[in-house]
Amino acid sequence: MKGVSCRWLVLGGAALILLPFALELLLGNGWVRIVDFALLYVLLALGLNIVVGYAGLLDLGYVAFFAVGAYVYALLNSPQWGLHWPIWIALPAGALLAACFGVLLGAPTLKLRGDYLAIVTLGFGEIIRIFLNNLDSPINITNGPQGIELIDSLHFGSLSLGQMHHVLGLRIPAVVNVYYLFLVVVVLGMVFSHRLERSRIGRAWAAIREDEVAAASMGLNTRNLKLLAFAMGASFGGLSGGLFAGFQGFVSPESFTLQESVMILCMVVLGGMGHIAGVVLGAMLLAILPEALRAAGDWEQMVFGRIWVDPSNLRLLLFGMALVLMMLRRPGGLWPSNARRNELQGQ
Amino acid sequence: MTILLDIAGLSVCYGGIKAVAEVDLVVHEGERVALIGANGAGKSSTLKAVAGLMVPSSGQLLYDGTPLERLAVWQRVGAGLCLVPEGRGVFPRLSIEENLLMGAWHRRRDAGVLSDMERIYGLFERLKERRLQPAGTLSGGEQQLLALGRALMSRPRLLLLDEPSMGLAPLMVEKVFDVIRAIAGSGVTLLLVEQNARLALELCDRAYVMESGKVVLTGKADECLRDARVQEAYLGGDQS
Numbered sequence: 393m394k395g396v397s398c399r400w401l402v403l404g405g406a407a408l409i410l411l412p413f414a415l416e417l418l419l420g421n422g423w424v425r426i427v428d429f430a431l432l433y434v435l436l437a438l439g440l441n442i443v444v445g446y447a448g449l450l451d452l453g454y455v456a457f458f459a460v461g462a463y464v465y466a467l468l469n470s471p472q473w474g475l476h477w478p479i480w481i482a483l484p485a486g487a488l489l490a491a492c493f494g495v496l497l498g499a500p501t502l503k504l505r506g507d508y509l510a511i512v513t514l515g516f517g518e519i520i521r522i523f524l525n526n527l528d529s530p531i532n533i534t535n536g537p538q539g540i541e542l543i544d545s546l547h548f549g550s551l552s553l554g555q556m557h558h559v560l561g562l563r564i565p566a567v568v569n570v571y572y573l574f575l576v577v578v579v580l581g582m583v584f585s586h587r588l589e590r591s592r593i594g595r596a597w598a599a600i601r602e603d604e605v606a607a608a609s610m611g612l613n614t615r616n617l618k619l620l621a622f623a624m625g626a627s628f629g630g631l632s633g634g635l636f637a638g639f640q641g642f643v644s645p646e647s648f649t650l651q652e653s654v655m656i657l658c659m660v661v662l663g664g665m666g667h668i669a670g671v672v673l674g675a676m677l678l679a680i681l682p683e684a685l686r687a688a689g690d691w692e693q694m695v696f697g698r699i700w701v702d703p704s705n706l707r708l709l710l711f712g713m714a715l716v717l718m719m720l721r722r723p724g725g726l727w728p729s730n731a732r733r734n735e736l737q738g739q
Numbered sequence: 740m741t742i743l744l745d746i747a748g749l750s751v752c753y754g755g756i757k758a759v760a761e762v763d764l765v766v767h768e769g770e771r772v773a774l775i776g777a778n779g780a781g782k783s784s785t786l787k788a789v790a791g792l793m794v795p796s797s798g799q800l801l802y803d804g805t806p807l808e809r810l811a812v813w814q815r816v817g818a819g820l821c822l823v824p825e826g827r828g829v830f831p832r833l834s835i836e837e838n839l840l841m842g843a844w845h846r847r848r849d850a851g852v853l854s855d856m857e858r859i860y861g862l863f864e865r866l867k868e869r870r871l872q873p874a875g876t877l878s879g880g881e882q883q884l885l886a887l888g889r890a891l892m893s894r895p896r897l898l899l900l901d902e903p904s905m906g907l908a909p910l911m912v913e914k915v916f917d918v919i920r921a922i923a924g925s926g927v928t929l930l931l932v933e934q935n936a937r938l939a940l941e942l943c944d945r946a947y948v949m950e951s952g953k954v955v956l957t958g959k960a961d962e963c964l965r966d967a968r969v970q971e972a973y974l975g976g977d978q979s
């Protein structure tokens with residue numbers, strides 16, 4: 393039994409390592425890039441899962457932490473301030489500041505639950521975006537709606553991930569370098585989430601999620617535990633944002649709209665709240681499917697000889713239908729945790 | 740007997756509405772005290788104020804000689820004050836074992852936690868058989884027993900019980916009260932809020948009767964049982 397799972401692990405690992413080369417050969421570089429972004433979404437979804445899935449705090453402004461991380465990296469690694477800091481400072485700094493913002497959001501909302509909390513967090517997300525949009529005067533910090541350009545690509549010392557490298561005669565383009573970095577971060581994020589879920593703190597979050605009054609009467613410091621959930625979740629968002637800025641080379645407020653927050657929440661819910669594998673699956677699907685559906689226009693052309701529905705509308709239509717169907721057929725998500733599945737079957 | 744809990748002039752408000760008005764109540768070490776009354780009389784609010792789940796608008800709460808306002812909610816359990824909330828409040832998706840461990844939250848990795856758990860499993864066979872199942876799969880009565888077991892895991896000195904008989908079948912109520920009696924027998928002090936006045940009065944040494952936020956009667960439990968007003972209002976007339 394153990395040998396079998398070990399073999400799967402090795403096979404899966406090898407597949408993940410070879411994936412970018414296969415994609416590049418079969419579908420071109422653009423698809424490696426799409427997978428890179430999908431990995432960032434996975435990291436975001438893992439972070440939001442801590443807040444929503446583990447601690448049960450509905451957060452509709454999660455993208456704000458992504459924005460904070462992205463702008464921290466951008467400011468520390470661009471001509472904007474003339475700074476070029478190494479990523480082992482810039483990325484943790486973004487994650488840390490995002491965590492502080494997480495506490496800042498959490499503190500005034502400690503007594504709110506469910507819909508009310510969702511509304512405040514939604515407002516918070518918008519506030520951050522609007523701030524980024526307007527902090528170009530009186531002192532220019534964020535460069536306003538124009539955003540920050542010419543951000544240094546992710547680099548370790550003199551080794552830049554933003555260029556093509558040749559290793560043993562193998563061409564490794566920038567998107568593939570970045571893929572490996574993101575993959576490592578995502579795997580670490582999954583391991584961390586897994587450990588967290590089974591820890592004393594994870595159990596306490598579950599208790600607060602299930603019955604806050606009972607949890608408080610068991611002597612749990614619900615205030616600090618909820619703030620910790622916000623901070624932990626936010627730090628994932630901040631880290632992901634830093635990686636995004638270094639990869640994209642450009643950040644502007646319009647990348648951090650409410651729609652992104654909703655999308656990340658959909659990933660968590662669709663995949664299976666509180667279940668790491670489910671969340672990863674949800675994020676991958678929702679990040680990649682819309683891109684795949686771009687090709688729908690060609691198919692329509694082929695089958696009907698003309699385009700009946702604009703592919704971008706079709707994407708949204710199918711997306712909406714998928715969500716409705718899912719909620720009817722699999723209310724626990726595509727891949728819920730065992731406990732949740734049993735519970736839903738019992739009802 | 741030393742005084743363990745001393746409530747003086749306690750008032751609790753929900754917005755503008757006074758749920759508890761100037762209540763004085765004393766619980767001695769090792770004593771079993773019942774707090775009875777109709778719906779909305781302010782019993783639960785009194786208990787919640789003691790546990791720290793509600794902030795009193797006025798009044799002095801002394802626990803073992805120290806003012807309770809100095810202890811945050813999460814420190815009170817560590818001091819031996821444990822509330823079994825109304826409606827049991829087990830964590831339905833956590834396993835029975837995890838529920839019990841939550842009770843020992845403030846004790847961290849105290850070596851006694853595991854032996855206490857074994858002791859509680861000894862009391863409740865059903866819980867041991869199903870210890871890895873989610874608590875939500877237990878019946879209402881079993882959940883109440885689990886809530887009691889979980890509270891015991893905190894090694895309480897003063898156990899605050901909020902309506903332990905609520906929504907339970909008569910047989911199960913009997914069982915739950917047997918357990919409560921056993922807990923009291925082991926030296927834990929009890930403050931019991933209960934609508935089932937007869938059960939509460941038969942179990943306890945002393946009683947307070949509350950009506951619209953005020954204590955209207957107090958005395959020995961057996962005297963209360965015979966009191967004409969209590970019989971009229973809570974025991975269904977001249978049955979006894």
